[in-house]
Amino acid sequence: MKKLLLSILLLLLITVSACSNNDNEKESNSTDKADETITYESEDGPVEVPANPQRIVVLSTYAGDVLKLGGNIVGADSWSIENPNFSEGLADAEEVSDESLEKIIELDPDLIIGLSTIKNVDKLKEIAPTVTFTYGKVDYLNQHIEIGKLLNKEKEATEWVNDFEQRAEKLGEEIKAKIGEDATVSVIEDYDKQLYVFGNNWGRGTEILYQAMELKMPEKVKEMALKDGYYALSLEVLPEYAGDYMILSRNNGSDPSYLESDTYKNIPAVQNGHVFEVEQRSFYFNDATTLEFQLDFFEEKFLQD
Template sequence: MLRQNRKFIAPLFLLLLLLLTACGENEKTTSSTTEQDTKEAETKTVQTTNGEIVIPTNPQRIVAEEYIASLLVLDVKPVGAPGLALENYYLKDGLKDVEEIGDYGKPSIEKVISLKPDLIITGNGENYDALSKIAPTVVIPYGELKNAHEELTYFGELLDKEQEAKDWLAQYDQKIADAKALVDAIIPEDASFSIIEDAGKSYYAYGDNFGRGGQPVYQSLGRKPPAKVADEIMEKQWVEISKEVLADYTGDYIILTADGRTVEDFKNDPIWGSLPAVKNDHLYVWPEERSWYYDPTAVLAQVEELTKWLTTKK
């Protein structure tokens, strides 16, 4: 009887052993698949000007040569940025503990390496080969993103923060609409606006995507440059002008970048003082530290600043 039972027990034991082995292998396979899925979920492939690249879905250490304001809006703080960005009048308080990586367009490769970035963002493709050896590098050529909507939408998608971008843009649009309504109620629709910079020995007129106030005036507030030069300015975006032709490029209102000079200085200048905008007290002078930047945060602040001035005009 015992011998018969052994005949049944041996096959049952072997079957049980096979089942346990199969379960163990299945657990290993499942675990391996899960790890692989998790690893794939931690990265994603994005299309860039340099082709498809794989980036982290949730980068923790970003070095950014440009577009720093958009990152901050999305609650993403870089670990490194150029000195020029760290001096941004509108952002510098929020970037105090961000490391400087050198000059814009010429970052210190050694410094970037020391920061151990997991993603690099730049508007300058010249350093792509060197930077891409350090970490995945996304190049967005200078001027390709033309306004706050394009910029925030792009980075919202890149960093999986689409909703945050939409929420911020909704508030941005409302503030811009409110400011535009205030200006439109006071300034005639056909009044022309000029964006000028005093560079010392020469002057420059600017379009709607080159700083100095072009974005808030031409894009946000919907104003127009003098008709005679509008096409030239908007196509070239910046034009060097002499005092002899200054009157052709100045409209009913002038937003002027000039360091170390005041409205009174220009009123006392024989050529500037003869311009209708200056005579009518329609000249706004501000320093380059406030006018140069045209990221979303800067543009919103500039709109509010210029609106305050314009709504005091008669």
């Protein structure tokens, strides 16, 4: 009986020891994984970044790309925080800017991402590895792949890009079949008491409409907005820039008085019910999350009965 009890006790000790070793090994592996780094070839040269970043701060533009790839954002710029498309992904994120250095330090980020125009880059680099991108240096889809490389998720980013291109091209063919190959589309925005029209690479869905779907741009828009990406205009000349279809990006708090003007009401797209209004904050960017929203919006509006 004593031998049996001793055997059972020995077995229990062995089991407990094995479990403890396994737990220690798991903890060690987890720690090692968290400490792993990769080298990202940025515009400014190689940067050593975490292979599996856990606390990311995004200071401009790229929050939707990071969220699409499953990144955990602990701090983001005000434009991203206010974007309805990001509300779930940024629910626990703090609003920060390139000047709120103390707040960023408190967030203890292991990676900081932003546009090349942000301030205090050298100081930010002292807080965590910091990578910036020049807007438009690569096209909107390759930009997502670059974010994928930075987050060590190039494969996932590339797969999304390939799939998105196919879906956008297919939808473009369906839209052209319905509205006609020669129908023109313009993207108009009212912002701070000013009207703007956009070219083919300034967010607001322009990349999808003009690049992916190859829908036609009004000649006047092509002349004035294609090079710089956007062009400010007055209400009086708006009819010259209006396409057969208009995407109207509006802020809910903006002055709607121009919508009641004869100039606006006499635009053919308005008279034909071909104006598709969208909430401005959700339409600004051309990141992967926003592109998905824009593609769904175009499918709903252009193909509606």
